[in-house]
Structures are given as C-alpha cells and as structure tokens.
Amino acid sequence: MEEIESPTLLLNWQTAKANIDRMVEKARRHQLRLRPHLKTAQCLQIARYFEEKGVEQFTCSSFSMASFFAEGGIKDITVAFPVNVRETKTINALAAQIRLNILAVNAESLALLKNDLRHPVGVFLKIDVGTHRTGLLPEDETGIGACLREIESSNLLTFRGFLAHAGHSYTARSSEEILNVHHESTGILRRLKSKYQHRYPGLELSTGDTPTCSLADEGWNGIDEIRPGNFVFYDLMQVALGSCRMKDVAVALACPVVALHPDRHEAIVYGGGVHLSKDRMAWKGNEIFGLPVELTKSGWKLPEPGNYVRSLSQEHGVLHCSPHFFEKLKTGSLTGILPVHSCMMVDIADEYLLTTGERWEKM
C-alpha cells in the first residue's frame, strides 16, 4: 500500500474466493451448471480458480473478451451478447479453437452469419423475460420459428436452447421483488422448454444475474445453467439490493488524498470518473458515486455512516465526510472507495493489486 502513487484497483482475494465458493456450492446444491460471466473479473487467475472448483465453461460479453480467454486456455465460452455479424472473422477464429456459443435475437443476424461461417457454433436464442432491453418475446412464435429455421438450414449452427438475463432484477426495490422477477423469468423459460423440447430434446435453459442467483433458493427446477458475474466482487448496488453483505465487496479503489476542506468536511482525492466510472446510485438520501473506506494493512474497514463520494470529475473525487472520518485523512495519505458498480470500475483498470501485495493482469 505504501508504494501506491495513483488510483489503484485493490482486490481482496480472500473475500472474492469466498464469494466464488458460495456460488459454486449453491449451483451444486441446485444441480445447476455455473457458467460464470467473466466480464466483471476479466482476469485469467480468477478463471483458473473457477477451474480448480470444477467450473470449465464461461460467459463473456464480447468476442474480443472471448479471444483473450481462449488464448489463455479456456475451451468453452458463451458470448452472451446479440451476435455482431461484423465480427465474423473473429467468430471463425474462435470457433476453430474452442467450443463457442453465440446469442441470436433475430433471424437476420443468423442469415448473415451463416454465409461466412467456417466452424461449428452453438446458438442460444435470447428471450426477453421482462427487461425489455432486447431479446425475442416468449410469445413470438414467428420470430423464434424464423431463427430455428435459419439454424436448421446451416450444418454449422446448432440450437442449444433459450437464454435470458433478468436485468430488471436490478431495478427491484426489495428481495421479495427480486424473487418475483426470478420466479416469473424462470417460469417463462420453463414454458418455452416444454413447448420446444419435443423437437429439441437436448435444449437447455440458461439464465442468471447476480441478484437472483444470490438470493433465490428455490424455483430453479428446469433451469440448466446460471451465468452470474458480478458476484465475484459484488458492489454497493448489490448491497442495496440485498444480494450480499457489505463485507462481501471484494474490490476498492485506493486513492491519494490531495486536498482537505475542513469548512465543509470534504476531501479531494485523485480518483475520478476515468477511474471509478460515472455510475451513481441513491444511498441513504444522497446520490453517491461510491463510499470511502479506511484502508488497513490487509484490506479496508467497513464504511462508516456519513461518508460518501459526492461528485466525480475526470480525475477528481469529492468525498463528503463525517467529522470523525475527516480527521483521519491527511494530504498525501490514501483512502479507499467502494464502487457503485464493480464491473464498470474494474473494466477501466489494467491490473489488480491484491491486498497481499501481488499484482494480477487484467484483460
């Protein structure tokens, strides 16, 4: 810690490992395949730990991310983003190398893709289970049928099943609402399975976002695979949703303190939007961009009430502090910041500094 000069992504690997272990155990308990999403961690060492726990299939959010992990030796990846047909060259390179699944939301993309495809690829149809971001509507038999026809007309495409991301669990205001989202969205998938499994006996159902996977302890029947990613680190958004406890948050940004304003109990840190991202959320009556925490030799303490990141510019963070917390800050010292959204903060950084001192490269 003493050697940190500029904003640095800290990883408490003990905490992240415990988060991973809990999800691995939960998936096992419910006989679900855990296909963790690597968009949060973006790190080979973390993928390796999953492998040690028996997890060998992964999810990525882009073909470039999949290429990074394929080069690192990962052999089975679903790119859970509507297939971008402009990347057919990358798709072919990946499909030659690993077992690759893609996502389709319409027949047009499959029609365009199959012309230039050279290697086998599995296809999941993305179903809109209520988030209304994208996906085929579950009742859209015409759309689903058109996709299935495109898949069948190509000897390189194989229908793998239906996939959903219940992203509206993130706008839930209680654990009960999250569980409602879970039961509704898995119900939609189960109905599709019973409708199509006579034609496709091997079809699978894949779902999973961190809130429902963390909270739901039932309603998993019929589901084959879950794909949470954020749970490895969690963040303040997940604490607010009830997906985890504050002590489960496994990443923080270490920031040098550069100015103190005792008149308003505000501290300025080197650590802004280009380090934390501009993600924000409501937290105890304030709009916040993160929560400051005191750093220790082995990590960080839990946040104290009255402290929050009030605003971010490109490189500045403005911390609003309680008198007690403010007194401990010195110009030239370091403070930690817990992120609103760990995926966005981690995406920006080049590497992790583990609280044990080791450095791990990131994608």
Add this chain to the structure above:
Amino acid sequence: MEEIESPTLLLNWQTAKANIDRMVEKARRHQLRLRPHLKTAQCLQIARYFEEKGVEQFTCSSFSMASFFAEGGIKDITVAFPVNVRETKTINALAAQIRLNILAVNAESLALLKNDLRHPVGVFLKIDVGTHRTGLLPEDETGIGACLREIESSNLLTFRGFLAHAGHSYTARSSEEILNVHHESTGILRRLKSKYQHRYPGLELSTGDTPTCSLADEGWNGIDEIRPGNFVFYDLMQVALGSCRMKDVAVALACPVVALHPDRHEAIVYGGGVHLSKDRMAWKGNEIFGLPVELTKSGWKLPEPGNYVRSLSQEHGVLHCSPHFFEKLKTGSLTGILPVHSCMMVDIADEYLLTTGERWEKM
C-alpha cells in the same frame, strides 16, 4: 467505415481543426496565451497541430499524462490538478526534462513535496472562484500566505500565479449565466493580482474552461492564460450550454447495430458504458446517454429529432428512434453516437479512426 467491426472512436479532424483555429484566433485577439488542456484529446498529433499554430505550452490533468506528452517532445506543461505528493518520483523525472508547473491548494502538500524535490518546478495556487470543488478561497489570506511561505522557503519552487477553473459554468442554464460566471471568476482573479503583484510582479492569472472560453468575448483584461480542452471536440453538453453548434462536435462512436425492435422503435447497438462512459444529461425532456446520427462516407449527419440513447449497459446501447430513423437501421449496419461528454468517451478508447481513414494513437 466498412471495415469497422466493433465500437470505434471516429474523429472528424476537419471539424476539430476548425475548433482549434477559432480558439487560437480568439486567444490572439484577446492577447491571451492559449495553454490547451490535453486531457480531452490525449493525442500527440493533435498537440503537434497546436504547435503548428504557435502554441507550445500545454495543460495535463495528471503526471502520467504529462509524462506521455513529455516523451512525445512537449517541453512546457502545467499539471492542473492538486499536486499528489505520492508521485514525487514522477515529478522529479518530469521536472528534469521539461518546464513543469504544478498546482497547490494547501501548504501541507508543498511542505511534503519540497523535501524530495530535485529540480525546479513552478507553482500556481489554485483558487476556488465559486465551483467549491477545491482550491484556496480568494479571501483566505492565511492559507495563501502559508503556501507562499512554503514556496519561498524552497529554492526549487517558484510562484507562478493564481489559477482557477470556473467549473460551475457547466451548471449554468443560459449563455448569460455562463458570462456571469466568467465575469465573477475573472474579477476574483484580478483582485488577487492587484493584491499580490507588488510582491510578485511577474505573477500570472490562468483560467479557462470550454464554456467561458467559447462564449466570452470580453472581460479578459488582466488574464494571462486560458486552458480550455474540451473545445477541440465539443459534445452534447457543450451544445446544450451554447458553447458550440451541433456541427462543431468532432467525435462520434461508430457502433454495430445488433438488434431491432420495431414494436417500440428501439435498436440495440454494440456500444455501452465501457465505450461511451455512463455520463448522461437532460435533453428535450429525456435523460440521454448520447444522440444517434447517420454515418456517411466523410463523417456523420446532424442528429434528427426523436432519436436518443435511452440507456447503456456494459456493452449494450439502447437507441430510441423516430420511425424515419429506425427504418434506415439494419442488423449488421453501423450507426454513430454523439457523446454527452467527449472527454470521458475519448479517454476510454485506444485510438482514433479519422473519417479520412487514418488511425491516430491515443495515450
């Protein structure tokens, strides 16, 4: 354009050059030194163009950015961020190589810095002219005096003058309000100059943010230097503030269209928070994350009413479209997105693709 596979930062260099030319000319007209902020462009080719126009002094927002430009041959840089004393090693390396100015907001940082300083450094005192982010209050004679004493007690530190960033111009709701901010903040600096110039006859006043520098055509007397940065590219925020016209926006993100939802006239593009940043703003009654534009061979058309980026996930952008614009979108085609905040979008990218086809590396 045809070769674009994934979200790509486009630069219309003709437009950016015209923006630069206008600001160079304006500075000349008002006898101001233009010390452009490179945090927006982060690109050596763009710094070179400034040099062609006679501009040889620059501003950076971090010592790592200053190191990048110093390696590229830039010889005079002000790091306009409260000095982070944990970076003394980098500061020494820079100060050995170039004419370096730093910013101080308190005496503590200067006291810590001077112990380890090995090469001469100029110091600007950062004045809080009303933004209340950081800086010494103009009436804080004790604070200013303490800083000046630290500077005088070191033979490597030289007092250069007072520096301000009227960041509250960004929250103005009209050009008139921006001009009020300009007159107030430059007035504060002028009063400081008359108060301290008997002791420091060479002291300079440095100010400047893109809104006031773009809009103010008077009230520059006594000011020596302006440091705008965003004006090179501008963005939707600056259009809304009246700093520029829509056709002056010089950067856009080219995004592949991956899904179309005719029922709600929404298109999904590959281009999310990790490409555009999560900056957002109010625009004609909606909260937006950017405006979609039709790409052409030589750049992009102006935005059409009824289209906006409704939401962003990590890799997804959701475009809300007018029926007319929606009809032109095809799965696998490209669309452009004008950014809410160009600095944040550009910071994320690795390179520019000029609309002429050339590629320029970024920091």
